[in-house]
Amino acid sequence: xxxxxxxxxxxFLTFSLYLSIAWIARVKTTKGxxxxxxxxxxxxxxxxxxxxxxxxxSFISMAGMISFMGYGGSIYxxxxxxxxxxxALFLAPYLRKFGKFTVPDFVGxxxxxxxxxxxxxxxxxxxxxxxxxGQMRGVGIVFSRFLEVDxxxxxxxxxxxxFFYAALGGMKGITYTQVAQYVVLIFAYVITGxxxxxxxxxxxxxxxxxxxxxxxxxxxxxxxxxxxDALHRDLGFAEYTQAFGPGxxxxxDVFCITxxxxxxxxxxxxxxxxxxxxxxxxxxxxxxxxxxxxIAILYTTAPAVASFxxxxxxxTLHETPYSEAPSWVxxxxxxxxxxxxxxxxxxxxxxxxxxxxQGRPSFTGExxxxxxxxxxxxxxxxxxxxxxxxxxxxxxxxxIANLPAWIIALVAxxxxxxxxxxxSGLLIVVSSSISHDLYYRMINRxxxxxxxxxxxxxxxxxxxxxxxxxxxxxxxxxxQVVAFAFGLAASSFFPIIVLGIxxxxxxxxxxxxxxxxxMGFTFLYIIHVxxxxxxxxxxxxxxxxxxxxxxxxxxxxxxxxxxLTPPPPQEVQEMxxxxxxxxxxxxxxxxx
Numbered sequence: 001x002x003x004x005x006x007x008x009x010x011x012f013l014t015f016s017l018y019l020s021i022a023w024i025a026r027v028k029t030t031k032g033x034x035x036x037x038x039x040x041x042x043x044x045x046x047x048x049x050x051x052x053x054x055x056x057x058s059f060i061s062m063a064g065m066i067s068f069m070g071y072g073g074s075i076y077x078x079x080x081x082x083x084x085x086x087x088a089l090f091l092a093p094y095l096r097k098f099g100k101f102t103v104p105d106f107v108g109x110x111x112x113x114x115x116x117x118x119x120x121x122x123x124x125x126x127x128x129x130x131x132x133x134g135q136m137r138g139v140g141i142v143f144s145r146f147l148e149v150d151x152x153x154x155x156x157x158x159x160x161x162x163f164f165y166a167a168l169g170g171m172k173g174i175t176y177t178q179v180a181q182y183v184v185l186i187f188a189y190v191i192t193g194x195x196x197x198x199x200x201x202x203x204x205x206x207x208x209x210x211x212x213x214x215x216x217x218x219x220x221x222x223x224x225x226x227x228x229d230a231l232h233r234d235l236g237f238a239e240y241t242q243a244f245g246p247g248x249x250x251x252x253d254v255f256c257i258t259x260x261x262x263x264x265x266x267x268x269x270x271x272x273x274x275x276x277x278x279x280x281x282x283x284x285x286x287x288x289x290x291x292x293x294x295i296a297i298l299y300t301t302a303p304a305v306a307s308f309x310x311x312x313x314x315x316t317l318h319e320t321p322y323s324e325a326p327s328w329v330x331x332x333x334x335x336x337x338x339x340x341x342x343x344x345x346x347x348x349x350x351x352x353x354x355x356x357x358q359g360r361p362s363f364t365g366e367x368x369x370x371x372x373x374x375x376x377x378x379x380x381x382x383x384x385x386x387x388x389x390x391x392x393x394x395x396x397x398x399x400i401a402n403l404p405a406w407i408i409a410l411v412a413x414x415x416x417x418x419x420x421x422x423x424s425g426l427l428i429v430v431s432s433s434i435s436h437d438l439y440y441r442m443i444n445r446x447x448x449x450x451x452x453x454x455x456x457x458x459x460x461x462x463x464x465x466x467x468x469x470x471x472x473x474x475x476x477x478x479x480q481v482v483a484f485a486f487g488l489a490a491s492s493f494f495p496i497i498v499l500g501i502x503x504x505x506x507x508x509x510x511x512x513x514x515x516x517x518x519m520g521f522t523f524l525y526i527i528h529v530x531x532x533x534x535x536x537x538x539x540x541x542x543x544x545x546x547x548x549x550x551x552x553x554x555x556x557x558x559x560x561x562x563x564l565t566p567p568p569p570q571e572v573q574e575m576x577x578x579x580x581x582x583x584x585x586x587x588x589x590x591x592x
Contacts, residue, residue: 003399006409007147014413015161017180018420022165022173030452033170034102034432040175040277046290048175049274051182051421053084053265053291054298055131056138059185059418064393066306067313070232070240072249074303079258079486081299083265088288091266092275094501094579096284102429103269103493104437110500112572113508114442119515123492124269124433126519128426129466131268131485135423136471141391142415144335151335155471158420163464166424166431167457174424175277181417186297188414189394193301196308196401200224206304217315224307231314236353236383240310249542256545263551264486267493270425273432309393312400317386318351322370325349328399333373336361337389340372341379354382361387423467430463431456484526484543491518491550499558504576510562518554522547 027033040048058080066073098106104124108117136155143154165173190206197209200216201224210224219227228240244251265271275284316326322340332338339361340349347370357377364374395415398408435456440447447455492515499506499514528534529543536542541549567573 001405003405003408004148006405007412010406010409010413011147011416014180014184014417018161018165018177021177021180022169025169025173025176027170027172028449028453030436030449030456032172033453033456034276034428034436035273036170036172036175036277038277039279042278042283042286043290044175044179045274045278045283045287047182047294048178048277049271049287049291050294051178051185051417052274052425053080053268053271053422054182054185054295054418055422056135056415056419058298058302059189060138060141060394060415061391063302063306063309063397064390066303067310067393068390070228070238070310071243072254073306075249075254075258076261077299077302079261080265081295082258083262083486084271084292084295086262087266087271088285088292091497091501092272092284092288093281095272095497096275096278096281097579102432102437103272103497104433105441106500107496107511108437108441110572110576111496111506111508111511112569113512116508116511116515117437117441119512120493120496121433121437123488123515123519125430127268127485127489127492128270128429128433129463129470130488131270132423132426132430132463132467133470134485135419135426136467138391138419139416139423140471141335141337141389142395142412142419144337148334152472155468158416158423158471159464159468162420162423162427163461166427166464167460170453170456171273171277171428171432174428177424178421181421182294184417185414185421186294188410188417189298189305190301192394192398192403192407192411193305193308195403195407196312196397197304199401200308200311206301206308210304210307224311228307228311228314231311235314235318235351240307250540253536253540253542253545256541256548258545260487260490260545260547260551262490263494264488264490264547267489267497268486269433269489269493270422270429272497273429274425305394305397309397309400312397313388313393314351316400317349319348321348322372323347326400328396331399332392332396335392336363337392339363339375339387341375341385342368342370342372343379343383343385350383350385352383352385354384355380356384356387427460427463427467431459434459484530487522487526487544487547487550488519490547491522491554495551495554495558499555501576501579503559503562504573505567506558506562507565507568509565510558510560513561514554514556514558517557518550521553522550525550 031037062076065076095106104117104120107120108114136158139158140151140155143149143157144151165177193206194204197203197206200214201209201212202215203209203212213223214220214227225241232240278284278287329338341356357375357379359377361375362377364376366374368374395411398411435452439455440452495514496511525546526543529536538549
């Protein structure tokens, strides 16, 4: 059976499962729509949290970044994992104790200010829409390759699916759908790693395999990582396992990116609200532990998958005549995510550092003498002739390794599950922020349940349309787009949440000032560097890492302004003292 046929079967079965769950779990109350009724078991919430958190960036793009950047790509793995530990251990139980529907709800009540609530609402919407755009792009890439439609059509199919089950079931439907999506994505990811590990090293456990010797082919008997290092040296790249140095990111930039990803994770609103869906503070702690276990399965496999992909890609691509190119090259070339320009005129593909041409491929619609799709981009003067979109590495990995068609199709279903699970979580953040924090808490306190649900569902539709637009017109690689969202979350929410829990002297004036300055600086820096072409002018820190600086600005501004203005009311200070005692509050949503 062909890859296409297997893919249709896998996608049909998994989508039918998701839609069935959404229909069964459809809700008619705001309590079910916002926090799944607050009765989700810790085990189910742990799986849903893992799926919510492991986005298209984790499934599709993270291994691709590690594969191309080597050691430097591990900043994504370290930052996201560290951030989850930070959130689970130091913030989640207290936020659950406070017990609100949304992060802006926490900010508005803790800082006794609708202005603070509005600023937090804007931050939540901005962060969520930035993040969800990356998910939509991931959905489009999967559809374009495996269902043979273009990326834009794939994005629109994803928009329709995620709108249906997010609008119908709200948080309740999303939660149980994410449980199913976690099972699909983790099975797809691990089975690929196991199969390729056995082929290259003979080990069933990928985490052991990528530190072992190669058991077949011309590199038999050599350690895999040493072999990749040697390939990199021969081609002119920095060594794959090199931490810092020429061709790699600087130490300060690596530190800032990792920190921004870490505190950004701890401030992501779609992850935080998952801890409101369990019945108690104890349930929040247990579900955090489950989620960490489920996340670790994928995150410890990713470096191995990245290394296998890098080794196989270079061996099957470099110095290979295009006429003899493996089928995966031509398959992905049709999606526009691989392109080849024959600079030397010898019909052989040469892989080297640097861009093969300026920008992303712009195909002319014509083919060259070897059958390759011609591009109109200005060609660069380096030796590299090949453009490869980093986002395809995990999806193309089974094809590169010549695995069976059903595994290739399963990986496609896993990629869709990862993207859709996170997208749905983000959409509920946007929806609940507007329908609850803006419409109900600030505009119409007399709104009925039906009116609030209607506003929530309409807002999901609006958010899907915006996310779809940016999915079709992405400002960068999936992982980079998501990294921006993390930077913005780091500079806006994290300081305010930490100070809100651990510093009762922080007041509304400090909160508002900190969020505006922190996120404003981060946003302008990213726009200046990434979209206006400026060099990283602040200590050489890249746009991906500037959120760490924004976070510090937020902390400093919030603390200084709070000390220069009147303290919070006494009842607010007593409430902050009460938050830090985990026992006692188990029914947060009844407060609303």
